[in-house]
Amino acid sequence: MTQNTRPRRTLALMLIAMTLIPVALFAILGSRLIDDQEALSRVEATRVFDDRLDTLESAIQTIVRGLERELSRYTETLPEDAAALSEAFRRLPREVDALVLNDEGKLVFPSARGAGTRRETALVDRTRRFVQQGVLGQVARREPVAGVSAADDRGWLSPAIHGTQTFFRWYRKGLRTVFFEIGEVSLASELVMQLPDTPEGAGGDTARPTRTMLLDASGATLYQWGLHEPDVQEAPKSTRVLVQPLAGWRLQHYAPESELSVAYEGTLMTAVWAGLVGLAFILGGCAWLIWVARTREMRVAQQRVSFVNQVSHELKTPLTNIRMYADLLAASLEDDDMEGLGDTDPRQRHLAVIVRESDRLSRLIRNVLNFARSQEERLKVSVRPGRIAPVVEGAVDNHRESLRGLEIAVDLDLSHDPVRVFDADAVEQILGNLISNVEKYARTGHYLGIRLENWPEAPNGQGVRILVRDRGPGIAKEHRERIFEPFWRASDKLSDGVAGTGIGLDIARRLARLHGGDLRLLPSPEGGCLFEAVLATPPPTADYSRKT
Amino acid sequence: MRVLVAEDDNDIRQGLREVLESEGYEVIEAADGVEAIEFFNSKDPEVALLDIMMPGKNGYDVCREILKIKPALPVIFISAKSEEIDRVIGLELGADDFISKPFGVREVIARIRAVTRRAFLSRSPEQRDPEQVEMGALTIFPQQLRARKGEETIELSLRDVRILMLLLRERGKVVTRELLFNECWDMNFLPNSRTIDQHISKLRKRVEDDPQNPEIIRTVHGAGYRFE
Numbered sequence: 001m002t003q004n005t006r007p008r009r010t011l012a013l014m015l016i017a018m019t020l021i022p023v024a025l026f027a028i029l030g031s032r033l034i035d036d037q038e039a040l041s042r043v044e045a046t047r048v049f050d051d052r053l054d055t056l057e058s059a060i061q062t063i064v065r066g067l068e069r070e071l072s073r074y075t076e077t078l079p080e081d082a083a084a085l086s087e088a089f090r091r092l093p094r095e096v097d098a099l100v101l102n103d104e105g106k107l108v109f110p111s112a113r114g115a116g117t118r119r120e121t122a123l124v125d126r127t128r129r130f131v132q133q134g135v136l137g138q139v140a141r142r143e144p145v146a147g148v149s150a151a152d153d154r155g156w157l158s159p160a161i162h163g164t165q166t167f168f169r170w171y172r173k174g175l176r177t178v179f180f181e182i183g184e185v186s187l188a189s190e191l192v193m194q195l196p197d198t199p200e201g202a203g204g205d206t207a208r209p210t211r212t213m214l215l216d217a218s219g220a221t222l223y224q225w226g227l228h229e230p231d232v233q234e235a236p237k238s239t240r241v242l243v244q245p246l247a248g249w250r251l252q253h254y255a256p257e258s259e260l261s262v263a264y265e266g267t268l269m270t271a272v273w274a275g276l277v278g279l280a281f282i283l284g285g286c287a288w289l290i291w292v293a294r295t296r297e298m299r300v301a302q303q304r305v306s307f308v309n310q311v312s313h314e315l316k317t318p319l320t321n322i323r324m325y326a327d328l329l330a331a332s333l334e335d336d337d338m339e340g341l342g343d344t345d346p347r348q349r350h351l352a353v354i355v356r357e358s359d360r361l362s363r364l365i366r367n368v369l370n371f372a373r374s375q376e377e378r379l380k381v382s383v384r385p386g387r388i389a390p391v392v393e394g395a396v397d398n399h400r401e402s403l404r405g406l407e408i409a410v411d412l413d414l415s416h417d418p419v420r421v422f423d424a425d426a427v428e429q430i431l432g433n434l435i436s437n438v439e440k441y442a443r444t445g446h447y448l449g450i451r452l453e454n455w456p457e458a459p460n461g462q463g464v465r466i467l468v469r470d471r472g473p474g475i476a477k478e479h480r481e482r483i484f485e486p487f488w489r490a491s492d493k494l495s496d497g498v499a500g501t502g503i504g505l506d507i508a509r510r511l512a513r514l515h516g517g518d519l520r521l522l523p524s525p526e527g528g529c530l531f532e533a534v535l536a537t538p539p540p541t542a543d544y545s546r547k548t
Numbered sequence: 549m550r551v552l553v554a555e556d557d558n559d560i561r562q563g564l565r566e567v568l569e570s571e572g573y574e575v576i577e578a579a580d581g582v583e584a585i586e587f588f589n590s591k592d593p594e595v596a597l598l599d600i601m602m603p604g605k606n607g608y609d610v611c612r613e614i615l616k617i618k619p620a621l622p623v624i625f626i627s628a629k630s631e632e633i634d635r636v637i638g639l640e641l642g643a644d645d646f647i648s649k650p651f652g653v654r655e656v657i658a659r660i661r662a663v664t665r666r667a668f669l670s671r672s673p674e675q676r677d678p679e680q681v682e683m684g685a686l687t688i689f690p691q692q693l694r695a696r697k698g699e700e701t702i703e704l705s706l707r708d709v710r711i712l713m714l715l716l717r718e719r720g721k722v723v724t725r726e727l728l729f730n731e732c733w734d735m736n737f738l739p740n741s742r743t744i745d746q747h748i749s750k751l752r753k754r755v756e757d758d759p760q761n762p763e764i765i766r767t768v769h770g771a772g773y774r775f776e
Binding site for chain 2: 312313315316317319320321322323324325327328331335355358362382
């Protein structure tokens with residue numbers, strides 16, 4: 001049935017949204033977390049690379065400081081005599097070339113005239129342009145030179161000789177200045193001895209393919225180590241520019257992208273995915289349970305409604321046939337009434353019983369179905385404009401035959417008969433139940449009085465009061481409210497064997513209350529029962545302009 | 549006037565056929581919603597009586613579909629479903645009335661006559677009967693299915709109106725039973741002369757001052773009836 005489809009579809013969409021939205025949010029947040037972790041791990045990795053280069057730089061500086069100290073010690077024992085200097089330098093533990101200039105910047109050792117060993121001569125030739133007027137001479141004469149102050153008594157100079165950077169470590173000794181020449185290759189070799197020459201991580205650490213390079217000031221690679229082969233376009237992950245005397249030299253560290261992730265990133269991804277799948281399962285499971293429970297509720301509710309509708313349909317269909325064919329038979333008998341018997345024809349009386357009892361059965365079914373609906377709070381009133389008096393007369397007419405049979409005199413005062421907006425079916429049901437009760441419980445009074453009045457206490461002062469009186473035995477005071485309870489029956493002998501379901505007054509009161517009023521049993525000093533049904537019945541407005 | 553009756557219960561459907569044919573309607577029967585649509589399209593009824601709980605398509609769906617094609621078609625729902633929401637749905641869909649089961653024949657007749665008056669308005673002017681005609685002391689309002697005799701208002705069936713309009717049209721002439729049969733009874737409903745006479749007798753009881761000495765519908769023995 002289509003009437004159940006829309007709520008189920010709405011529920012399904014809601015549950016799908018309830019499942020997918022949190023999972024999607026979790027996925028977005030998880031993705032961001034992974035991105036953030038990746039960024040953090042990159043930063044961390046870069047920091048690690050920086051630390052490595054710091055360590056290397058520190059090691060290089062240690063080597064340089066060591067060299068400085070060694071050369072400094074050499075200057076402490078150098079003779080004054082130029083001739084003795086050659087021998088002294090040859091005896092040094094380190095094979096090193098040296099120049100000695102006086103405070104005028106003139107070469108004291110080796111001899112400027114070329115007298116000396118071939119090596120010394122070559123040194124003089126190499127450094128000729130740096131000596132007298134060059135930077136070495138300037139330092140010896142304490143003239144201002146970039147990076148060297150007149151007060152300094154030691155330092156480094158690194159001019160380029162034939163395109164190759166050469167390092168001079170100089171020391172002042174009295175009026176002389178000693179310049180130790182250290183070639184770039186020689187210095188590089190010194191450093192390389194201390195730098196790693198195996199792939200990183202070998203021997204204990206997990207092998208991690210990286211590459212570290214030592215470059216000189218011109219960018220030429222002096223030394224490199226590591227398993228990683230960087231592409232031409234690959235930028236170093238970390239760079240460290242060295243300080244004096246190796247200014248312009250730099251250390252560069254290369255690593256593939258995979259090295260930038262940390263070990264736990266894979267774990268994080270797994271955790272996020274596991275969380276996502278877990279959340280989806282949990283939410284999906286909850287949604288499924290809610291769906292099952294809710295659709296079961298809807299199905300049960302639908303079955304209840306269907307049951308009521310089905311019972312209604314199953315009972316009313318044969319009743320319709322009974323009533324309709326009784327009417328057709330009555331009309332046919334009327335047509336065939338050759339003897340002019342009219343209503344005295346026993347067949348007409350038989351048919352009248354069939355019609356009357358089918359009406360009674362119809363009212364019973366309506367009561368039971370209304371009761372079922374009232375239990376599910378589905379009982380409603382549907383108001384239209386009309387006059388109440390004809391409805392009261394109709395309700396009495398439905399019982400006319402049975403009232404006549406029980407010799408119950410009917411006294412109607414329907415002079416108050418305004419046009420009002422009300423539910424005619426509800427009024428007919430209320431009266432039908434009250435009249436039925438008179439037939440069942442008050443027949444011995446042989447009286448039924450119905451009166452229509454205005455109900456001034458109604459909301460906006462617009463209401464009707466229907467009074468139904470009998471002259472039966474009445475109802476004990478302690479039972480006055482109990483009679484409105486469903487299924488309750490007075491337990492005195494009078495009710496023994498009396499037919500009925502015990503829900504008539506409950507239904508009648510519910511209908512009266514749905515109508516903005518009530519149904520009450522009023523005190524009746526003169527005996528019998530006096531029921532008061534009050535209903536809020538506003539006058540018709542312009543909206544209710546159609547004919548009743 | 550053709551009336552589509554869509555009802556899955558055979559007995560109710562046959563009962564309604566009898567009631568409506570006795571009123572003078574031509575009845576088109578449909579046993580379910582699918583048949584109802586099919587016969588609506590092929591036979592072009594002027595009024596529809598629809599049960600709600602039917603196999604195939606339910607009455608609401610049938611109403612929706614047929615009113616899309618013929619929005620002015622009078623529709624009456626007949627149903628065991630009698631909750632307020634059922635009525636509201638039916639009326640919101642465009643139905644004119646809602647009859648709850650079980651119903652009596654009189655209730656059906658009253659409701660069908662009410663929507664017939666509406667159906668007349670949907671006919672083109674040349675197809676409509678005049679608004680008012682006089683037959684002796686009787687004033688007939690054919691489109692309202694009513695007559696007035698003095699202060700008394702008389703409800704008429706469709707067949708009653710047809711019979712009176714035929715007599716008026718053939719004023720002064722004998723209207724044979726055969727002519728009455730051809731003009732006022734449907735081809736699928738073959739009355740015998742007794743049926744015609746019974747109907748005339750019942751009509752006289754309502755429109756004549758003295759049914760035993762009729763002034764409007766006079767008997768021409770052996771021939772038929774005549775209005776002078």
